[in-house]
Amino acid sequence: MSQDTLFDKVWDLHKVSSLPGGSDQIFIGLHLIHEVTSPQAFGALKDKNLKVKFPDRTVATVDHIVPTDNQSRPFKDNLAEQMIETLENNCLEHKIRFFNIGSGNQGIVHVVAPELGLTQPGMTIACGDSHTSTHGAFGSIAFGIGTSQVRDVLATQTIAMNKLKVRQIWCENQLSNGVYAKDLVLHIINKLGVKAGVGFAYEFAGPAINALSMEERMTICNMSIEGGARCGYINPDEKTFRYIKNKLYAPKNVHWEKALTWWKSLKSDEDSIYDDVIKIDASKIEPTVTWGITPGQSIGINQQIPLLDELSPNDKLVAEEAYEYMSFNPGQSIKDIPVEVCFIGSCTNGRISDLRIAAKVLKDKKVSKNVKAFVVPGSEKVANEAKQEGLDQIFKDSGFQWREPGCSMCLAMNSDKLIGNQVSASSSNRNFKGRQGSPSGRTLLMSPAMVAAAAINGKVSDVREFIS
Amino acid sequence: MKAEFTPPIGKISQITGKCISLIGNDIDTDRIIPARFLKCVNFDSLGKSVFEDDRKTLKGSHTFDLKENQNSSILIVNSNFGCGSSREHAPQALIRWGIRAIIGESFAEIFYSNCIAIGIPCFTLPKKLIQNIQKYNISKSLFLEIDLKNSSAKSKDLNFNLEIKESTKKMFLSGEWDATATLLENSSLVERKFKELPYIKFSDEI
Incomplete structure (x- = not known):
């Protein structure tokens, strides 16, 4: 304990x-x-x-x-x-x-x-x-x-x-x-x-x-x-x-x-006792993208969608369901998968710093003509701050739609929804089946910077190629 | 789906009914009740929309649409059932469809506490046992009698023990799963706690 x-x-x-x-x-x-x-x-x-x-x-x-x-x-x-x-x-x-x-x-x-x-x-x-x-x-x-x-x-x-x-x-x-x-x-x-x-x-x-x-x-x-x-x-x-x-x-x-x-005075003591401790090496992490139907099904941008044999027995059932729902093949690269909708927003990544990073990637670039892209600030304050900094203009110039604040297509309770089996690059938090408003819609979770990169190329891309 | 909905009240010690098996790990609450059905100010009409998108996709062959599963009340699921959103609409949709108990390998935490809060006991069993029960149930009808006090279940052919946290079991047996009354009893302790908390004094406005 x-x-x-x-x-x-x-x-x-x-x-x-x-x-x-x-x-x-x-x-x-x-x-x-x-x-x-x-x-x-x-x-x-x-x-x-x-x-x-x-x-x-x-x-x-x-x-x-x-x-x-x-x-x-x-x-x-x-x-x-x-x-x-x-x-x-x-x-x-x-x-x-x-x-x-x-x-x-x-x-x-x-x-x-x-x-x-x-x-x-x-x-x-x-x-x-x-x-x-x-x-x-x-x-x-x-x-x-x-x-x-x-x-x-x-x-x-x-x-x-x-x-x-x-x-x-x-x-x-x-x-x-x-x-x-x-x-x-x-x-x-x-x-x-x-x-x-x-x-x-x-x-x-x-x-x-x-x-x-x-x-x-x-x-x-x-x-x-x-x-x-x-x-x-x-x-x-x-x-x-x-x-x-x-x-x-x-x-x-x-x-x-x-x-x-x-x-x-409020912090864990140096000799505090945990029920469990896990170590992660942050320096080894690549830009990460989900390929499946749970937020746990993710890979680095340069990796391939795992083969069934590479997964633990407990993960196989959901992986098979994910291959089928996403229409992706095991072994397929995540990079270059075409995207049709790009969404920046949500309680995960709809804050001013998220918008700044995405705007930096988008500045002087254009969204691919095959992509519908929109940005939904997390709050009225975020929206106002972004406008003061001219970020709204950068988004609009690139081809992103600039929207009013709300949860929007993170869970699609308003009219912002995927259509059919569209693939979305999304800065939100859940890639569950049907999450973004279409019962067959497909969500790829990633950082706002990666969504911006995907919007420009019209496909899943490595944002590191856009930033020096 | 039952036409009339009567919510559970008071002590719950026994649940009897037909089982319905739903196979799959990590079945999230968006699938149990898609977000568009959350546009409501009461839970009354949720029962018919349970698993709406999955059912539409399977065009009548979803387990909740099969004729033999109608009027079932004990749901058998696999691992991490109810993950994702905290929407109580998910267990509210299940209970209005007729589900009164769930047996699974494991449950997501907020879903589990939502089930307790509305009077649906959730039991766990090892993976293999769940799979065996589901296999049996898919080939023939399984009518279970669950005895909460002894954490056991029996049918014509089967007899097995169920796992449930002792604290949760007590809540169902005593009726305290409906927590409001119990929490209200400690009103003076709550007042005292309110006055003790350092940050209450920091803020003039809130």
Whole structure:
């Protein structure tokens, strides 16, 4: 059993009681809600005649269903309009802060909370969305919950949960040029498998992690869940504190000094005990691309889609399903596979630094005429910042469509969808069958820089050929 | 699919019903219920859309479409079932289709806790045993009686033990799987915790 890790410290701090069944009652410091997984929870509160216990500790935005072309109200999609209206009404009724479209602070919930300074070290953070693990980048313990648990957090500010084990993933050396956080996390998931993290929190550590920016760290923690880990985190450091300072909801003045003192005390002890430790050599990682139907099915850009014989017995069943669904052949190179749609965005890679990197690759280049390419900023703040830097113009000049913020084609709940068996190069997080809106659509996950390179060439390409 | 849906309430100690086998590892919640069906403000109509895209692709030969599997209530699955999104819509769609218990090699974590939260016990068994049960079930009808207290299952021909976390088992037997009431009981402890947490004091505005 782990001891003295950041996870243990934050868990113990938030433990309210041991429940009769053997799980713990955990206080949730920050509860984030959106339009998709909250309406039924509010409905259940009403049914049980309960109130929201601490309305100040819940913050809402709208992201999954928002259109990214025309956001004027009412939305063209009646169901989407009904969902945003329901959220508006619930927030109004229960006095919950809501960052609506046009507020300047709307966006993907996991982009918005950090950029507003709501996400802070040492907190427990829950949201009805599996990518809540993103917030672990700040040294918080953050995890996705289902709608019944959203109801419980609204009603009690706590949930019942079994304590997780802790696996440290130590990333040695440094990523090489043209290799990004996305490549690192795809590589980790490939090495450990998509279910290795079940029952664990992942602590990402080591020189390669320390060198990452806060936004890159969010990319890493975001995809913990794709490796099965409900929670992923990184011990906070000076970069973390610098990122938070002066954000809208960051502690101010005397509170800042107090917060800083406390945050600095929050990290895994040097002699802390982990349930498991894994080492990864970051310097050996190439730009990485998925070829199959799970985020674990990835290879380096210069590798071939694995042969059945090269896979472990446990991976064979899904590999066979993937060959068939993707219509790719074992042994085929991933490089040069034609792509028809290129998507840059999502809670994994829709932040300003992602847009900067992609824009750098795209500057003075044109998107292949066979490709539909679009970029969806992660939030209104990201969009505004990008416009101030002229990034929107670089994207538009290259042939990318510039859209309004939202989740968009990461999960295709709005009108941004693949058609038929189109192949998409996507900076998002899931390549599941049908994930991007077409039941036969095919998704290749990669870094935003690699998506930009694929857009220019109209096929999977090595971004290192575009950058000096 | 059952016409009328009655959610489970209170203590759950026994589940009896016909088994339905679904073969495949890493079956994610996007496949259980595609994202377009998440555009709803209640779960009521999800049952009919369970595995919609997989079923359309298989044009009637999906296990959920086979005539002999209609009115089944115990789902037999393989490894890492329910991975991906945290959408409770996935188990909500399954329970509305008629599923009341799931037996599998392993489950994704958020899916598993969502199942507990809505009263679907999930049991595990070793890979080989699951495969044998699925093989048996695909050739003939399997009607199981699951006894949660003894973690066992029996049918006309089979008799085997099931694995379930002791804590989870207790929750079903006592009815505490529906957590809200239990959590509400500790209201004063929650208030105290709120006042103790350092960061609550750091922020004037939130």
